[in-house]
Amino acid sequence: MEAGTAAAPAYVRRESALRRAWDWLREHAVNIFAALVIAYLLIPIAIIILFSFNDPAGKYNFTWVGFTFDHWKTVFSIPELNSALLTSLRLAALATLISTLIGTFMALALVRFEFFGRRTTNFLIVIPMATPEIVMGASLLSFFLILGTPTLGFSTLLIAHVMFCISFVVVVVRSRLIGFDRSLEEAAQDLGANALQTFWRVTFPLIFPGVLAAALLAFALSIDDFVVSNFNSGTTVTFPLYIFGAAQRGIPVEVNAVATILFSVTLIAMGFTVLQQRRAERMAAVRPQQEGADVMGTAPVPPAPGGAGG
Amino acid sequence: MATVRRRLTPYLLLFPGAFWLIVFFVVPMYYMARLSLDSGTLETGFQFTWQWSNYGDALSLYKDPFIRAFEYAGAATVIALLIGYPLAYAIAFRGGRWKNAMLFAVIAPFFTTYLIRTIAWETILSDQSPVTSVLETVGLAPAGHVLATAGAVIAGITYNFLPFMVLPIYASLERIDPRLIEAGKDLYASSRATFVRVTLPLSAPGVIAGTLLTFIPAAGDYVNAFFLGGTNNKMIGNVIQGLYLTNRDYPAAAALSFVLMAVIMLIVFIYIRFAGSESLMGEEAVAR
Numbered sequence: 001m002e003a004g005t006a007a008a009p010a011y012v013r014r015e016s017a018l019r020r021a022w023d024w025l026r027e028h029a030v031n032i033f034a035a036l037v038i039a040y041l042l043i044p045i046a047i048i049i050l051f052s053f054n055d056p057a058g059k060y061n062f063t064w065v066g067f068t069f070d071h072w073k074t075v076f077s078i079p080e081l082n083s084a085l086l087t088s089l090r091l092a093a094l095a096t097l098i099s100t101l102i103g104t105f106m107a108l109a110l111v112r113f114e115f116f117g118r119r120t121t122n123f124l125i126v127i128p129m130a131t132p133e134i135v136m137g138a139s140l141l142s143f144f145l146i147l148g149t150p151t152l153g154f155s156t157l158l159i160a161h162v163m164f165c166i167s168f169v170v171v172v173v174r175s176r177l178i179g180f181d182r183s184l185e186e187a188a189q190d191l192g193a194n195a196l197q198t199f200w201r202v203t204f205p206l207i208f209p210g211v212l213a214a215a216l217l218a219f220a221l222s223i224d225d226f227v228v229s230n231f232n233s234g235t236t237v238t239f240p241l242y243i244f245g246a247a248q249r250g251i252p253v254e255v256n257a258v259a260t261i262l263f264s265v266t267l268i269a270m271g272f273t274v275l276q277q278r279r280a281e282r283m284a285a286v287r288p289q290q291e292g293a294d295v296m297g298t299a300p301v302p303p304a305p306g307g308a309g310g
Numbered sequence: 311m312a313t314v315r316r317r318l319t320p321y322l323l324l325f326p327g328a329f330w331l332i333v334f335f336v337v338p339m340y341y342m343a344r345l346s347l348d349s350g351t352l353e354t355g356f357q358f359t360w361q362w363s364n365y366g367d368a369l370s371l372y373k374d375p376f377i378r379a380f381e382y383a384g385a386a387t388v389i390a391l392l393i394g395y396p397l398a399y400a401i402a403f404r405g406g407r408w409k410n411a412m413l414f415a416v417i418a419p420f421f422t423t424y425l426i427r428t429i430a431w432e433t434i435l436s437d438q439s440p441v442t443s444v445l446e447t448v449g450l451a452p453a454g455h456v457l458a459t460a461g462a463v464i465a466g467i468t469y470n471f472l473p474f475m476v477l478p479i480y481a482s483l484e485r486i487d488p489r490l491i492e493a494g495k496d497l498y499a500s501s502r503a504t505f506v507r508v509t510l511p512l513s514a515p516g517v518i519a520g521t522l523l524t525f526i527p528a529a530g531d532y533v534n535a536f537f538l539g540g541t542n543n544k545m546i547g548n549v550i551q552g553l554y555l556t557n558r559d560y561p562a563a564a565a566l567s568f569v570l571m572a573v574i575m576l577i578v579f580i581y582i583r584f585a586g587s588e589s590l591m592g593e594e595a596v597a598r
Contacts, residue, residue: 034400037393038415041472044430048422051433062436106327113320121324124331130522132530132574134547135342136335138554138567142345143338145560163334166327224424226533231554243425247537251429259426266421 045263052256059250071253075261078254084242085258091154091238092222095161100215102162103169104207110170111177125167136164137231144232152234160232161225165218172217176210181284209280213273220266346564356560368562369569372549376566379545380573382460382535383528386467387475390524391517393468394475398516399509401476402483416476424470428537431466432457435538458540466534474523482516483509518585522578529574546570 025032051061055068076082110121128136140160141152150156184206188198226240233241243255346364348356369376401412419427434441435456445451456462486509494504532547539545546566553563 030396030400031404033393034397034404034412037397037472038412040393040469041415041419044427044434044469045418045422047430047433048426051430062433063438102326102330105323109320109323113323115317115320121328124328124336128331128335130526130578131571132527132547134530134532134550135567135571138550138563139338139342140334141554142342142560142564143334146341146345159334163330166331170327220420224420226425227530230551240423240425243423243429247425247429255426259422262423263421270421 048256049260049263052253052260054253054256056253061251061253061256072257075254075257078252080237081239081242081252081254081258084237084239087154087236088223088239091157091161092219094158095165095222096215096218098158099162099165099169099218100211103166103214103218104173104211106166107170107173107177111174111180125170128164129167129171133164133225133227134231136160137228140228141231152232153236156232156234157229157236157238160228161222164225164228165221168217168221169214172214173207173210176207176213180206184284206280206284209273209277212276216269216273223262342564343568345560346568348561348564350561352558352560361561364561364565365569368565371562372546372566375544375549376546376570378543379529379547379570380577382464382467382543382545383525383531385464386471386528387521387525389464389468390472390475391521394472394520395479395513395517398476398479398483401480402486413480416473416480419470419473425533425537427470428466428533431462431469432537435462435465457538458543460539460543462538463535463543463545466538467528467531470531470534471524471528474527475520478519478523479513479516482513482519486512514585518582522581526574526578530570 051064052071053067053069054061054064055066055070056063057065106121106125109115110118137160140156140163144150144152144156180203185198185202188202189195193201224240225238226244229238229241230244237245239258243251246252246255344358345356347358347361349359349361349364350356397412397416401409401416405412433439436442437454437457442451442454442456445456446454450461490508490512491504494508495501499507530547532545532551535543535545535548550563550566550570553559553566557563
């Protein structure tokens, strides 16, 4: 106890260190928690990629056995998987094309025009997004069953996929149109462009990133859809339906490899969209006096004297 | 002439999309309602006979999976809110230069197939996995099993719909004027008081949108219960899928789908009334 006077400052120092640690923890608690939640979100993806290199003992790819590239070498050697993938790609491409086209039209009508029935239309667009997929799938199946036509298969899948993609396309394109600077269009018309020229040379390039984002979303929704497809596929097999069917008898490791490829491709596609969006933002920042510069490609209007006649 | 054309333009633009949604979304609902009142079997064929008893029969037979679906969906929604809100908060206010990377991590699960994601959880929670042994040590997995329990199904649902919770909350937090939070601090409110009195109320629209976007698909889900649950964890979605696609008892299946939709709508309606949402219409835009 004779060291009491010397111990006191050490004690104080230790307390303050503890206190600092505690303060640091309190300050960063939210960040630490967020990092844990992000780990929770990413771990299954890591598992999917990791298990594409697994060398499972039996037919079930659930426990880690050993590292191998074998299943990457044979990734496209299962005929049923290949045809399911091709069906999914074809379906998603068509559904994206149709839903993006008619969804963009709807978004243009909703943002650009005042008309009778707007509220009802908005409601019609929101409701499918608020309906559980199983109800959409079941009601469409009931519809096809009672009508007896068309036969369940690719055509009914296409009808269903376009149906659930439309709303998302409208929402994405609409959000893009709302922030649109209409003086750019007026400038084009002042400079003698007609309505069609204005649309294709000014409006479309500006909303293109939004349309592209909507198309990507539609593609992702379609290629990943299981529930609605499960109800309306008949004997047609898409990629998710193939996985569901294979799950009972053991999913081949190649499925994980395909999933890894799809993941990487989506990543690249998203990177591309982000770049497009940045480009459009730069373009929208161009003021009318710079119009006719190379941002529009070939100059749509006679370049102003002294302008950058690109 | 020009004004007539101008007045017709929106309708022409709307026509293809509205036609598609009416014919392939609204009209099928009517057909499902009609099918739910049919009588007969697959062998004898189905006739429309206003068979209201389909509803009572199906509900009394499948009461348990029906209630279970709402319990699981409710539990998953609450957990997703509890872990999703801090994440959204961290992205909005603490992200700094990591913000975009964090947002990317939230949507990254969407880049892999829904079914494969769920099957990845089957791997993570399988009996031999390290996660299961940790949970067993902690006492959360009594017999060394996690799969085929309610917990596994709820964990799967929470995982699969968590981004739908985080993104709307993030969007509403992001929109808050930082000067309002500063004002709270200038007026000597503690950071906790500022959060409770300023930040939390202003993020309410995001919370409402997020809980709805999680709860609605969760209540109708059958993929998680199929892969992660056992025979005692069947949700109403599993029953509807089985009745439609395996047993082909269409009237009962249609009746159950109809009740599922009606109950979800009722809950949503009461919830919005109770929570006093100002604009649900714009919120779902940020969902994906």
